[in-house]
Amino acid sequence: MNSPVPAQPPIHAESHKDYEGGKLGMWLFLFTEILLFGGLFILYSAYRARYPLEFHEGGQHLNVIIGITNTVVLLTSSLTVALSIGAIRRGNRRMAIQCLSGTITLGAIFLVNKYIEWSGEIRHGLYPNSPILRKRPPGDQIFFGLYYSMTGLHGLHVLAGISLLSVMLALVIRKKITRDDFNKLENAGLYWHLVDVIWIFLLPLLYLAA
């Protein structure tokens, strides 16, 4: 069929961008992430109701200092992401680059802290299936099982967030993200905030349970 000139620009030309749609899609994706952790939260509440004492005791084995440091680190990193978006909106590319790099560094610091924390616990023999843990009451084993699953899955999300933001950084440097077209960065920022928010829930549930 010979078609006349299309009234709408053809989508395959990639000239057509639906920012609202992009954001809607991103929010839906964030829902799915929350639900993914939701499964773990359900398990947590079921087991906490069953083993309140053990969860209380388990929390005492965790390193609250590192937990709280990491909270501050992540909160700051959320701030820098927000600042980078504000900067790109005002056309301040330099500051956007600095803020994004800051976020990525803070994310990396979070992971390093996590590494230190985990290796400390593993040195004490507190890891799934460890001989020490196997001798302890069932509630303790569950607590540490959940601790590693929840912080582990969250850590993977931090890693994913860092990769995502690094791509964004590259796009800002290569002027693919600009003051007129920063939707991608905004969506990546949303993802990073989500990672942050989930951590805010993990902190009291695990570290402050004692």
Place this chain on the structure above:
Amino acid sequence: MSYIDEGARKGILGWLLTTDHKRIGILYLVSMVALFFVAVTLGVLMRIEQLTLNPPMFSPKTYNAFFTVHGVIMIFMFVIPGLSTVFGNFLLPIMIGARDVSFPRLNLLSWYLFIAGTLIVIASLFTGKGAPDTGWTFYAPYSLQSGTNVALGVFGVFVMGFSSILTGLNFITTIHRLRAPGMTWYRMPLFAWSLYGTAWIQVLATPIVGITLLLVIAERIFGIGVFDPTKGGDPLLYQHLFWMYSHPAVYIMILPAMGAITEIIPTFAHKTIFGYRYIAYSSLAIAFLGSLVWGHHMFTSGMSEISNLVFSLLTFLVAVPSAIKVFNWTATLYKGSIEVKPPMLYALTFIFLFSIGGLTGLMQGALAVNSQVHDTYFIVGHFHYVMFGGTVMGFFAALLYWFPKMSGKTYNEKIADWALAPIFVGFNMLYFSMLVLGYMGMPRRYYTHLPQYHTGHIIASIGAFILASGVVLFFGNFVVALFKGKKAEQNPWGGVTLEWRVPTPPPLENFSEIPTITERPYIFNPEASQ
């Protein structure tokens, strides 16, 4: 030029790297039909096993692998993604007057994730210590102990979950953002409504099974203990989490099929659909209520009395919106001028078989009956009535209805009609026998049976052969049509939704000019319904 001849790239890459929703729909169609045939073959092999009492044809272990792989393919690779990825992808944008879905590249990624998941599952059959043998439900604690390659198989299903989520997300955004001017919510075809309800379940329920499957993998690799009773874990929680997804998933399977039936019936009754809004809302009601009934899979697994009662009550409630649809379809037929072309014939078969499935489902929703028939062939019979008699029959009807539009070729209507005879007869021989056998006490997932069930098993196996030959005839007809079929007209059935107003097969951009919608759908020429 149609989308078949014209693509962004030439040749096979033009298909494998396409972002055109129509081509992606075809990619799904081809991969799924292939998988369907693999799974049907496994089903028939299981029926061969039950033909003999002693000695068994295949070892018990092999039988376990058969029903696991059969179930996994049918559920995760065929009926869950089935209608929404094939017909949804192909038709949703056209039906709402758009050029494509909101995220075309994400759409292609979804297909690749689907294929990746499939390949991983296939790899799990041939690597490690043998094909998974847990059943498609991967119940803990057995899935933690089984020596077979469960972790890899489960991972494949997890990857497919991603594909499902991304498709759902894409469709929701598409429906919200890309409706043509004047295409208000209540002017949308009901197939689009059903895809909308489905997409929400995909987005909201799939993550839960995602995390559950991840935990099974973590259990097997690290032994974290959350489902392991020796470490204080509770396998019952696995069941809860699994069914929190997998029950809504049965509505992911059935809703788009219902949507397709809702398109077909008014077209062949030449009459506007009865109770448009009730059908639309019932899709959403099914999506909502269906999320609250997961416990009815667990009545005998030791939940509290109260939970049992609540879940039983909710299960009865979810039948209401489904019944609303059945009543609306029959009311649409009432005083219509019905023309029984192949799609209509299969649609009517859908209503009949699905009703049997739905009613046997209600029987199991009653606690007293459930404790008797749980884990018997009654269950197997029931879910084949809903999934095969419902979803797959809806898939067949949809294929008959939209094949000419999608391929530009007509198929032989006589053969399509005739193929239904073996399908219908074989189907009922096979699955009604299963209902009866289950009522008599035949447990599911057993590689052999006691002598008193032998007659029933023989009838069922003969039915399976008849059914499978019908299925082969059904698809063979399309293959012949692809090569030898006459060119299809733009609107062979007299349909009135937008896909019938674009050329056959549709051009690359669907519409040369985006239409403006001024009236509700399903308005047929008053003369036509005389």
